[in-house]
Amino acid sequence: MRRYGPLPGLDSTAGHRSLEPLPYELLENKMAVQAAEIERYARENQRLAAAHVALRQELVAAQRERQRLEAHIGSIQTENDIQIRVLLERIAKMDANIRAGESVKKDLQQAHMEAQSLLTARQELTSQIQQTTQELQKAHAEVKRVPEIHVELDNQRQEHRRLRAVFEYEKGLNIEQVEQMQAMETNLVSMAREMEKLRAEVSNAEKKLHAPNPYGYTYRDLDPSYSPAVQGSAVYIDGYGMPQVQMSVGAIEDEPLSNKQAQHTKEVECATIPFKWRNEVAKNTNSSKDIKVVSLIDRVRGSWDVDTLQTLFQPLDIIEICKIPISSLRVPDQLVWHFTKMGCFAVKSVSHLAKAVSDSQRASSSSISNAIDSSV
Template sequence: MASRDYHTRDTSKPKRDSDSHSRRALESPPRHRLSDDRVAVHHRDVQTLLVDNQRLAATHVALKQELGVALQDLRHLSGVAGKVKAERAAEVREVFEKAVKMEAEVRVVDELRGELVKVGGDVKKLGVENKEFVEKVRETNGEIMKERAKQQEFEMVKGDIEGMKQEIQKGRAAIEYEKKVYESNLEQSEAMEKSRVSMAHEIEKLQADLANAHKKAMAAAAAAATNTPGYAAGYGNHDVGYGANAAYSGPYVAHQVPGGVNPQYVSQGPYDMQHHMVNPHYVPGPVPHGPYDMQHPNAQG
């Protein structure tokens, strides 16, 4: 459009030049000057036409280029139109497929509605059955609680039975222990009886030895008195002190059996040699009943 406007402006210039030339021709009266002026005007017109031709050629080239660009744009737009048409066709196809699917889904939904109505009826029936089941469960829970109470009572009775069994076992153990203690005490009593008899024999022998020693001492003192009268007086005093010492014969007298020694326990011969090995200060202690007395409360419990 710019080239076309430019061409119109260029074509208007020769008209103005021709007008100015005509005015000049009217003003200049000589003919030779008129011919020169015509040649000059013609030359100017030719130059103007050449310039216009060049401008037209440039405009033609520009229009050609614009035409090529327009053709390229047209081809591009044709390709874009094809793509858009294909996309639109794909979209239409997709919309159609979606419509078909939605129609199928609508049919399925209608079917599901019918099934939903049936399921609603079934749910109501199940609700009624659930209530009945809950009632049965409550009854069952009540029975279970009763059984648990009975089970607890059974456990208590079982615990009492176990306690009684333990008490019986303790009683049996106490009886067995009493039997063992009785047997042990019986054995200790027999041993103590034997020890008492042996001690009686020992005491009797010691008393006899003491009497013999006293007699020997008295005889020796009498013999010494006859030989040395001064020594006899002192020895007589010493004998009095010796006879008066009750502590010497005290332990032996304390261990004498009341009523004298039974003659059947008097031993003779080699047995008297063994009595010197017995400790004359041995005193038989009481029979130990401590362990039994300590365990007896357990036996009673």
Template sequence: MGSLVITQTPNNQINAKRRRNVSIFNSTIKLTQTTSQNSPYFYHKIEGLGSYWMAGRNRYPREAYDHRHGYLPGGPPSRAPAARPMPPHPAMLEEELEIQHHEIRRLLGENRRLVEDRVALQRELGAAKEELRRMNIAIADIQEQNEMHSRKLIENARKLEADLRATEPLKHEAKQLRAEVERLNSIRHDLSGQIKTIKKDLANLQTENKQLSALRTEHERIHGELMHARAAIEYEKKGGIELLEQRQAMEKNLVSMAREVEKLRAELTSSDVGPWGAGGSYGMNYRSSDGRFPPPYGDGYGIPTYHLGAADKGPLYGSSSGPRVGPDKSRTRR
């Protein structure tokens, strides 16, 4: 058989652990009494633990006695000394206490969480009750507002019915107004067509007006040219009159010169001069019709010299009925 090894611990450490466990147990009992309504299972666990702990200190728990007088189940004890049971080893008790201590901590944490959850739920419940109260108040207000609104709607409906009854004569006026509107629409349609034609005419007139501006400038230009031409014609008329006067004076001079020439010719024919006769051997006379050379100087005023004899039979200057030379173009351009 295997031997049981029992480790001995110092008394100071055992006493310190016992005092600590006692303090933990007392605090746990107080917490359990305050929260017994929330977690009865935890309370029974702690009560069982206390019974076991008291049995470890050679004290029987209260549940061990069935009778109220405190006798054991086998009847009253005999007077002979009873054999006490062998107490467990302190090391085993310490280990069991450590395990129970961890279990107590875990249960305490769960109990705290449950308490916090209960407090939070109570707060939420209070908030929900307050919200429900506010909702009831709001619902009452909404119902009152709905009733007021429905009353207003009923009153408005009655007023509208009265207004509809009062608007019966207005329907006839509305029909008349519709007929008048249709007539005015037809008139408006006709007027719109007339306006379109007027707009077209206006556009044509505007285009013509634009052309009139060009025509006006052309007219002004032509008028200026006409005035210039009139001035040139007047100038040419004045110049033509002067030329006519000069021509008449030249004709008079030519007539007088022709007469003098006739006189000289008569004198030459009547007189028989010797030197002129000697010149006949050459077959020519001075200014005779048979001469082959023209005189050294022509007649004045640009008139060609006529041969004697042949020139006597024709006129010395052109007829006045001939075509008259027009005015010089260089004068009209001034």
């Protein structure tokens, strides 16, 4: 480098002396010093030029490296963007899968329930199959018995034919029996009328016997052969094989029994044959099925009113009703249609009942009624 100004080591007085000619040695020394400085400056300049070139090369290399790094950074950033997009897509898919997982969970629970129901159905089907297998085995065993069943069926057919022939034969006989039964019913009605007439006569005779006599004797003393009516009922079998009852006759009391007497009353069966209405008119007019006894009795004669009974009941029913002793009835008594504990129809009374027929008579009456019904 060049320096301007006075040389070092020279004072101000030297400046004033510069104009003066210098000696030769000083000039040579000065030139040598300047040459050395120039040479030093040249070397310094070369060194600086080399350093400048190296710096230029390093700058170019640095720029290339920067460009390479920028390209690498760009590629890395692009890859990062791609990876971020992929991750975002995965996250979105995972969110969708998580949301769909709830429905899948519900479907799984439903599938478990269906599996349990199918398991239960399978067990039921297994039990049904076992039961069906057992039934099939039984059916096979029964199939083996088919020839025996055919033999039994043939025997039954032959028995049926034989019974059919017997039935046809018995049917012809039953027609004659039905005609006889109808004649018997007619006779029974007439006999019931005669019975009521006899009751009226007996009642009149009893009234005469109990009537006061101014001569001091009774009708019983006049005719010792006369036997008074006995209270109660006596059973006998008539010529037609029908059970009949000789009834005592008495006036119907107008007042019910006292409390003391009512405590000793009982309900007794009267007949096993159910009472039937004679026609639909009587059935409709007496729909209550409970008839006051007093409405069925002729209070003048003191006996059952057969004409009224004929309009309401069947002939066999009339006979069963007429077997009830009138003397044992009261005004509040009713003919009531009810089943007893034995499963039979009974005539019930508010106060009490009198037993009209015995078990044998019930059996005979029931057999006659069944014969009539079967023949009809």
